[in-house]
Amino acid sequence: MTVKLSTLPPVEIGDTTGFVRLHRRELDLVQPVVASHGEHRSRRILVVEVGTGESRGWGECGAPDDASYTGETADAAAAFLADVSPAALAGRSSLTATMVRSLVNAIDSDACSRHPMAVAALETAVLDAQLRAARTAFESLFGTTPKRAAAAGATLGNVASNTADASSMIDLVVRHALEAVSAGYSRLKLKIGPGLRTTELVRQLRAVVAGDVVLLGDANGSYGNDDVRHVASLGDLGLDIVEQPFAPHDTASHQALVSTGTIRVALDEGVRSAADALDALANHECTDVTLKPARFGYLACLEALDKLADHGAGAWIGGMFDSGVARWANVRLASHPSVTLASDIGASDRYWVHDLSEPVTANAGLVAVPGVRRPGLSGVPLDA
Numbered sequence: 055m056t057v058k059l060s061t062l063p064p065v066e067i068g069d070t071t072g073f074v075r076l077h078r079r080e081l082d083l084v085q086p087v088v089a090s091h092g093e094h095r096s097r098r099i100l101v102v103e104v105g106t107g108e109s110r111g112w113g114e115c116g117a118p119d120d121a122s123y124t125g126e127t128a129d130a131a132a133a134f135l136a137d138v139s140p141a142a143l144a145g146r147s148s149l150t151a152t153m154v155r156s157l158v159n160a161i162d163s164d165a166c167s168r169h170p171m172a173v174a175a176l177e178t179a180v181l182d183a184q185l186r187a188a189r190t191a192f193e194s195l196f197g198t199t200p201k202r203a204a205a206a207g208a209t210l211g212n213v214a215s216n217t218a219d220a221s222s223m224i225d226l227v228v229r230h231a232l233e234a235v236s237a238g239y240s241r242l243k244l245k246i247g248p249g250l251r252t253t254e255l256v257r258q259l260r261a262v263v264a265g266d267v268v269l270l271g272d273a274n275g276s277y278g279n280d281d282v283r284h285v286a287s288l289g290d291l292g293l294d295i296v297e298q299p300f301a302p303h304d305t306a307s308h309q310a311l312v313s314t315g316t317i318r319v320a321l322d323e324g325v326r327s328a329a330d331a332l333d334a335l336a337n338h339e340c341t342d343v344t345l346k347p348a349r350f351g352y353l354a355c356l357e358a359l360d361k362l363a364d365h366g367a368g369a370w371i372g373g374m375f376d377s378g379v380a381r382w383a384n385v386r387l388a389s390h391p392s393v394t395l396a397s398d399i400g401a402s403d404r405y406w407v408h409d410l411s412e413p414v415t416a417n418a419g420l421v422a423v424p425g426v427r428r429p430g431l432s433g434v435p436l437d438a
Protein backbone atom coordinates (compact mmCIF):
# COMPACT_ATOMS: atom_id res chain seq x y z
CA MET A 55 0.00 0.00 0.00
CA THR A 56 1.34 3.42 -0.94
CA VAL A 57 1.39 6.10 1.75
CA LYS A 58 1.93 9.78 1.06
CA LEU A 59 4.63 11.41 3.20
CA SER A 60 2.29 14.33 3.88
CA THR A 61 -0.26 11.99 5.50
CA LEU A 62 2.25 10.36 7.87
CA PRO A 63 1.18 11.48 11.36
CA PRO A 64 3.60 13.76 13.24
CA VAL A 65 5.23 12.64 16.47
CA GLU A 66 5.59 14.45 19.77
CA ILE A 67 8.83 14.99 21.64
CA GLY A 68 7.33 15.93 24.98
CA ASP A 69 9.30 17.49 27.81
CA THR A 70 9.03 14.31 29.87
CA THR A 71 8.19 11.62 27.31
CA GLY A 72 10.63 12.51 24.53
CA PHE A 73 14.36 12.85 24.05
CA VAL A 74 17.22 13.14 21.56
CA ARG A 75 20.26 11.03 22.43
CA LEU A 76 23.60 10.53 20.73
CA HIS A 77 25.34 7.16 20.80
CA ARG A 78 28.98 6.52 19.92
CA ARG A 79 30.08 2.93 19.35
CA GLU A 80 33.39 1.57 18.13
CA LEU A 81 33.10 -1.32 15.65
CA ASP A 82 36.03 -3.55 14.72
CA LEU A 83 36.71 -3.90 11.00
CA VAL A 84 37.23 -7.33 9.42
CA GLN A 85 40.03 -5.85 7.31
CA PRO A 86 42.08 -2.75 8.09
CA VAL A 87 41.20 0.35 6.08
CA VAL A 88 43.79 2.75 4.72
CA ALA A 89 42.95 6.40 5.19
CA SER A 90 44.95 9.48 4.29
CA HIS A 91 46.63 9.57 7.71
CA GLY A 92 47.15 5.90 8.38
CA GLU A 93 45.51 2.56 8.84
CA HIS A 94 42.28 1.98 10.79
CA ARG A 95 41.26 -1.28 12.44
CA SER A 96 37.99 0.04 13.79
CA ARG A 97 35.51 2.81 13.08
CA ARG A 98 33.56 4.94 15.50
CA ILE A 99 29.87 5.04 14.66
CA LEU A 100 27.62 7.96 15.57
CA VAL A 101 23.90 7.28 15.88
CA VAL A 102 21.09 9.69 16.76
CA GLU A 103 18.13 8.31 18.70
CA VAL A 104 14.88 10.21 18.91
CA GLY A 105 12.32 9.16 21.53
CA THR A 106 8.74 10.24 21.17
CA GLY A 107 5.61 9.46 23.11
CA GLU A 108 4.83 6.61 20.70
CA SER A 109 8.12 5.31 19.32
CA ARG A 110 11.88 5.52 19.05
CA GLY A 111 13.68 6.35 15.80
CA TRP A 112 17.29 5.95 14.68
CA GLY A 113 19.53 7.79 12.28
CA GLU A 114 23.20 7.03 11.67
CA CYS A 115 25.54 9.90 10.88
CA GLY A 116 27.89 8.93 8.05
CA ALA A 117 30.59 11.50 8.85
CA PRO A 118 33.93 9.68 9.06
CA ASP A 119 36.48 10.06 11.84
CA ASP A 120 38.71 12.26 9.68
CA ALA A 121 37.98 15.23 7.42
CA SER A 122 39.32 13.73 4.19
CA TYR A 123 35.94 13.00 2.58
CA THR A 124 34.02 16.28 2.57
CA GLY A 125 35.45 17.98 5.63
CA GLU A 126 32.66 16.98 8.02
CA THR A 127 33.95 14.79 10.85
CA ALA A 128 32.04 12.57 13.26
CA ASP A 129 33.33 14.54 16.26
CA ALA A 130 32.18 17.85 14.77
CA ALA A 131 28.84 16.30 13.82
CA ALA A 132 28.36 14.97 17.36
CA ALA A 133 29.23 18.33 18.92
CA PHE A 134 26.85 20.10 16.56
CA LEU A 135 24.00 17.65 17.25
CA ALA A 136 24.53 17.84 21.01
CA ASP A 137 24.35 21.62 20.78
CA VAL A 138 21.51 22.12 18.33
CA SER A 139 19.12 19.16 18.46
CA PRO A 140 17.60 19.76 21.93
CA ALA A 141 16.73 23.34 21.04
CA ALA A 142 15.45 22.37 17.60
CA LEU A 143 13.31 19.39 18.58
CA ALA A 144 12.61 19.25 22.32
CA GLY A 145 9.08 20.06 23.40
CA ARG A 146 7.67 19.85 19.86
CA SER A 147 4.14 18.55 20.08
CA SER A 148 3.77 18.01 16.35
CA LEU A 149 7.03 17.07 14.67
CA THR A 150 7.66 15.64 11.19
CA ALA A 151 10.87 14.77 9.36
CA THR A 152 10.10 17.39 6.72
CA MET A 153 10.30 20.08 9.43
CA VAL A 154 13.77 19.14 10.70
CA ARG A 155 15.87 21.17 8.26
CA SER A 156 13.96 24.39 8.81
CA LEU A 157 13.97 23.91 12.60
CA VAL A 158 17.76 23.43 12.57
CA ASN A 159 18.23 26.34 10.17
CA ALA A 160 16.26 28.62 12.48
CA ILE A 161 18.96 28.05 15.11
CA ASP A 162 21.99 27.90 12.81
CA SER A 163 21.35 29.23 9.33
CA ASP A 164 24.52 27.65 7.96
CA ALA A 165 23.94 24.20 9.47
CA CYS A 166 22.82 22.31 6.39
CA SER A 167 25.92 23.30 4.43
CA ARG A 168 28.43 22.88 7.30
CA HIS A 169 26.93 19.71 8.83
CA PRO A 170 24.91 18.00 6.09
CA MET A 171 25.51 14.50 7.49
CA ALA A 172 24.57 15.50 11.04
CA VAL A 173 21.35 17.15 9.83
CA ALA A 174 20.54 14.13 7.63
CA ALA A 175 20.97 11.80 10.63
CA LEU A 176 18.58 13.90 12.70
CA GLU A 177 16.02 13.96 9.89
CA THR A 178 16.37 10.18 9.47
CA ALA A 179 15.81 9.54 13.18
CA VAL A 180 12.61 11.61 13.15
CA LEU A 181 11.41 9.89 9.95
CA ASP A 182 12.13 6.48 11.47
CA ALA A 183 10.20 7.45 14.63
CA GLN A 184 7.25 8.67 12.54
CA LEU A 185 7.17 5.47 10.49
CA ARG A 186 7.38 3.24 13.56
CA ALA A 187 4.68 5.21 15.39
CA ALA A 188 2.41 4.80 12.35
CA ARG A 189 3.37 1.09 11.93
CA THR A 190 4.38 1.96 8.37
CA ALA A 191 7.29 0.65 6.30
CA PHE A 192 9.54 3.18 4.55
CA GLU A 193 8.91 1.42 1.22
CA SER A 194 5.25 2.40 1.51
CA LEU A 195 6.37 5.95 0.67
CA PHE A 196 7.52 4.86 -2.81
CA GLY A 197 5.12 5.90 -5.50
CA THR A 198 5.66 2.46 -6.94
CA THR A 199 6.08 -1.18 -5.93
CA PRO A 200 9.45 -1.90 -4.24
CA LYS A 201 11.72 -4.68 -5.38
CA ARG A 202 11.80 -7.70 -3.07
CA ALA A 203 15.61 -7.70 -3.06
CA ALA A 204 18.29 -5.12 -3.76
CA ALA A 205 21.52 -5.77 -5.65
CA ALA A 206 24.62 -5.28 -3.50
CA GLY A 207 28.03 -4.24 -4.73
CA ALA A 208 31.23 -5.32 -3.03
CA THR A 209 33.82 -2.70 -2.14
CA LEU A 210 37.43 -3.73 -2.66
CA GLY A 211 38.90 -0.30 -2.21
CA ASN A 212 40.75 0.79 0.90
CA VAL A 213 42.25 -2.64 1.27
CA ALA A 214 45.32 -2.26 3.40
CA SER A 215 48.45 -4.10 2.56
CA ASN A 216 51.25 -4.72 4.99
CA THR A 217 53.68 -4.67 2.15
CA ALA A 218 54.88 -1.73 0.11
CA ASP A 219 55.19 -4.03 -2.87
CA ALA A 220 52.63 -2.80 -5.41
CA SER A 221 52.44 -6.16 -7.19
CA SER A 222 51.47 -7.85 -3.94
CA MET A 223 48.84 -5.18 -3.37
CA ILE A 224 47.35 -5.83 -6.80
CA ASP A 225 47.42 -9.59 -6.18
CA LEU A 226 45.54 -8.99 -2.93
CA VAL A 227 42.85 -6.88 -4.60
CA VAL A 228 42.47 -9.46 -7.38
CA ARG A 229 42.10 -12.21 -4.79
CA HIS A 230 39.44 -10.24 -2.93
CA ALA A 231 37.68 -9.57 -6.25
CA LEU A 232 37.51 -13.27 -7.07
CA GLU A 233 36.17 -14.04 -3.58
CA ALA A 234 33.46 -11.38 -4.00
CA VAL A 235 32.49 -12.66 -7.46
CA SER A 236 32.27 -16.24 -6.20
CA ALA A 237 30.00 -14.95 -3.41
CA GLY A 238 27.69 -13.63 -6.14
CA TYR A 239 28.48 -9.91 -6.18
CA SER A 240 27.93 -8.44 -9.65
CA ARG A 241 29.61 -5.08 -9.02
CA LEU A 242 33.07 -4.48 -7.61
CA LYS A 243 34.18 -1.08 -6.40
CA LEU A 244 37.86 -0.25 -6.10
CA LYS A 245 39.87 2.81 -5.23
CA ILE A 246 41.70 4.24 -8.25
CA GLY A 247 43.88 7.27 -8.80
CA PRO A 248 47.34 8.54 -9.65
CA GLY A 249 50.02 6.45 -7.96
CA LEU A 250 47.73 3.49 -7.35
CA ARG A 251 48.87 1.46 -10.38
CA THR A 252 45.33 1.81 -11.70
CA THR A 253 46.02 0.78 -15.30
CA GLU A 254 47.67 -2.43 -14.19
CA LEU A 255 45.00 -3.10 -11.57
CA VAL A 256 42.11 -2.68 -14.04
CA ARG A 257 43.88 -4.78 -16.65
CA GLN A 258 44.50 -7.62 -14.21
CA LEU A 259 41.02 -7.48 -12.72
CA ARG A 260 39.32 -7.52 -16.11
CA ALA A 261 41.46 -10.46 -17.16
CA VAL A 262 40.00 -12.63 -14.40
CA VAL A 263 36.53 -11.16 -13.83
CA ALA A 264 33.71 -11.89 -16.30
CA GLY A 265 32.51 -9.09 -18.54
CA ASP A 266 29.07 -8.93 -16.93
CA VAL A 267 30.57 -8.02 -13.55
CA VAL A 268 30.56 -4.23 -13.30
CA LEU A 269 33.89 -2.69 -12.32
CA LEU A 270 33.52 0.71 -10.68
CA GLY A 271 36.57 2.83 -9.86
CA ASP A 272 36.23 5.51 -7.19
CA ALA A 273 38.90 8.17 -7.71
CA ASN A 274 37.72 10.59 -4.98
CA GLY A 275 38.54 13.51 -7.28
CA SER A 276 42.22 12.64 -7.50
CA TYR A 277 42.75 13.12 -11.26
CA GLY A 278 43.75 16.44 -12.78
CA ASN A 279 42.21 18.13 -15.79
CA ASP A 280 44.99 16.84 -18.05
CA ASP A 281 44.03 13.24 -17.19
CA VAL A 282 40.80 13.12 -19.22
CA ARG A 283 42.28 10.87 -21.91
CA HIS A 284 43.91 8.61 -19.34
CA VAL A 285 40.65 8.11 -17.43
CA ALA A 286 38.82 7.52 -20.71
CA SER A 287 41.39 4.85 -21.58
CA LEU A 288 40.50 2.96 -18.39
CA GLY A 289 37.10 2.42 -20.00
CA ASP A 290 38.80 0.76 -22.96
CA LEU A 291 40.58 -1.56 -20.49
CA GLY A 292 37.30 -2.67 -18.97
CA LEU A 293 36.53 -0.23 -16.18
CA ASP A 294 32.78 0.32 -16.58
CA ILE A 295 32.13 3.30 -14.30
CA VAL A 296 34.36 5.93 -12.72
CA GLU A 297 33.13 7.78 -9.63
CA GLN A 298 34.28 11.36 -9.02
CA PRO A 299 37.32 11.29 -11.33
CA PHE A 300 38.09 15.01 -11.06
CA ALA A 301 37.90 17.61 -8.34
CA PRO A 302 34.44 18.74 -7.24
CA HIS A 303 33.22 21.54 -9.52
CA ASP A 304 35.70 20.72 -12.31
CA THR A 305 32.71 20.74 -14.61
CA ALA A 306 34.71 21.00 -17.84
CA SER A 307 36.78 17.86 -17.21
CA HIS A 308 33.76 15.81 -16.25
CA GLN A 309 31.88 16.97 -19.35
CA ALA A 310 34.92 16.22 -21.52
CA LEU A 311 35.13 12.70 -20.10
CA VAL A 312 31.40 12.08 -20.59
CA SER A 313 31.72 13.24 -24.20
CA THR A 314 34.32 10.55 -24.96
CA GLY A 315 31.60 7.93 -24.49
CA THR A 316 34.16 5.32 -23.40
CA ILE A 317 33.22 5.11 -19.73
CA ARG A 318 30.24 5.83 -17.52
CA VAL A 319 30.74 8.68 -15.06
CA ALA A 320 29.17 9.33 -11.65
CA LEU A 321 29.79 12.08 -9.10
CA ASP A 322 30.10 11.82 -5.34
CA GLU A 323 31.95 14.62 -3.55
CA GLY A 324 31.06 16.98 -6.42
CA VAL A 325 27.36 17.11 -5.60
CA ARG A 326 25.96 18.47 -2.36
CA SER A 327 22.36 17.35 -2.69
CA ALA A 328 20.12 14.95 -4.56
CA ALA A 329 18.85 17.89 -6.62
CA ASP A 330 22.49 18.73 -7.50
CA ALA A 331 22.93 15.17 -8.75
CA LEU A 332 20.00 15.51 -11.14
CA ASP A 333 21.31 18.91 -12.32
CA ALA A 334 24.73 17.38 -13.01
CA LEU A 335 23.05 14.68 -15.07
CA ALA A 336 21.16 17.27 -17.11
CA ASN A 337 24.43 19.21 -17.54
CA HIS A 338 26.22 16.14 -18.97
CA GLU A 339 28.75 16.05 -16.10
CA CYS A 340 27.82 12.43 -15.38
CA THR A 341 26.00 9.54 -16.99
CA ASP A 342 24.76 7.89 -13.79
CA VAL A 343 23.74 9.07 -10.35
CA THR A 344 25.10 8.09 -6.94
CA LEU A 345 22.58 8.97 -4.26
CA LYS A 346 24.13 9.22 -0.81
CA PRO A 347 21.43 9.32 1.83
CA ALA A 348 24.06 9.93 4.52
CA ARG A 349 24.67 13.33 2.91
CA PHE A 350 21.38 14.13 1.16
CA GLY A 351 18.84 12.53 3.51
CA TYR A 352 16.38 9.76 2.61
CA LEU A 353 13.53 12.10 1.73
CA ALA A 354 15.55 13.99 -0.89
CA CYS A 355 16.89 10.71 -2.31
CA LEU A 356 13.36 9.37 -2.56
CA GLU A 357 12.22 12.48 -4.39
CA ALA A 358 15.15 12.19 -6.80
CA LEU A 359 14.44 8.51 -7.47
CA ASP A 360 10.82 9.28 -8.28
CA LYS A 361 12.09 11.84 -10.84
CA LEU A 362 14.87 9.62 -12.21
CA ALA A 363 12.43 7.28 -13.89
CA ASP A 364 12.06 10.00 -16.58
CA HIS A 365 15.82 10.43 -17.17
CA GLY A 366 16.81 6.94 -18.32
CA ALA A 367 20.00 7.14 -16.24
CA GLY A 368 21.39 4.48 -13.94
CA ALA A 369 21.39 5.09 -10.20
CA TRP A 370 22.67 3.41 -7.08
CA ILE A 371 22.75 4.09 -3.37
CA GLY A 372 26.15 5.13 -2.07
CA GLY A 373 27.32 4.18 1.40
CA MET A 374 29.72 5.51 4.03
CA PHE A 375 31.17 2.42 5.75
CA ASP A 376 27.84 2.19 7.48
CA SER A 377 26.84 0.06 10.42
CA GLY A 378 23.62 -1.90 10.06
CA VAL A 379 21.64 1.12 11.33
CA ALA A 380 22.23 2.94 8.03
CA ARG A 381 22.97 -0.17 5.95
CA TRP A 382 19.42 -1.50 6.49
CA ALA A 383 17.98 1.90 5.59
CA ASN A 384 20.08 1.89 2.42
CA VAL A 385 18.88 -1.62 1.54
CA ARG A 386 15.32 -0.37 1.77
CA LEU A 387 16.06 2.72 -0.36
CA ALA A 388 17.89 0.49 -2.87
CA SER A 389 14.69 -1.50 -3.35
CA HIS A 390 13.24 1.46 -5.27
CA PRO A 391 12.79 0.39 -8.91
CA SER A 392 14.75 3.45 -10.14
CA VAL A 393 17.88 2.07 -8.44
CA THR A 394 19.11 0.18 -11.46
CA LEU A 395 22.72 -0.55 -10.44
CA ALA A 396 24.13 -2.46 -7.49
CA SER A 397 24.39 -0.33 -4.33
CA ASP A 398 26.90 -0.01 -1.49
CA ILE A 399 24.94 -2.43 0.68
CA GLY A 400 27.26 -5.43 0.91
CA ALA A 401 26.82 -7.94 3.70
CA SER A 402 27.78 -6.72 7.18
CA ASP A 403 30.36 -9.49 7.61
CA ARG A 404 32.42 -8.04 4.76
CA TYR A 405 33.07 -5.02 6.99
CA TRP A 406 32.34 -5.63 10.67
CA VAL A 407 33.39 -8.30 13.12
CA HIS A 408 30.08 -7.63 14.91
CA ASP A 409 27.57 -5.22 13.40
CA LEU A 410 25.68 -2.77 15.58
CA SER A 411 22.30 -4.11 14.45
CA GLU A 412 20.96 -7.34 13.04
CA PRO A 413 23.51 -7.94 10.26
CA VAL A 414 22.76 -7.43 6.59
CA THR A 415 23.26 -10.69 4.72
CA ALA A 416 23.61 -11.14 0.98
CA ASN A 417 22.76 -14.21 -1.05
CA ALA A 418 24.19 -14.35 -4.57
CA GLY A 419 24.77 -10.59 -4.42
CA LEU A 420 21.19 -9.81 -3.44
CA VAL A 421 19.95 -8.52 -0.09
CA ALA A 422 16.37 -9.37 0.81
CA VAL A 423 14.43 -6.23 1.73
CA PRO A 424 12.80 -6.37 5.19
CA GLY A 425 9.38 -6.16 3.57
CA VAL A 426 6.25 -4.14 3.89
CA ARG A 427 5.35 -5.72 7.18
CA ARG A 428 8.31 -4.24 9.05
CA PRO A 429 7.64 -0.65 10.10
CA GLY A 430 10.36 2.00 10.07
CA LEU A 431 13.49 2.69 8.07
CA SER A 432 16.74 2.21 10.02
CA GLY A 433 18.28 -0.87 11.55
CA VAL A 434 17.95 -0.91 15.35
CA PRO A 435 21.09 -1.17 17.52
CA LEU A 436 21.10 -4.53 19.28
CA ASP A 437 22.12 -2.90 22.57
CA ALA A 438 19.31 -0.33 22.42
Ligand SMILES: [Mg+2]
Pocket residue numbers: 272274297298322323
Ligand atom coordinates in the same frame (compact mmCIF):
# COMPACT_ATOMS: atom_id res chain seq x y z
MG1 LIG B 1 32.91 7.87 -3.62
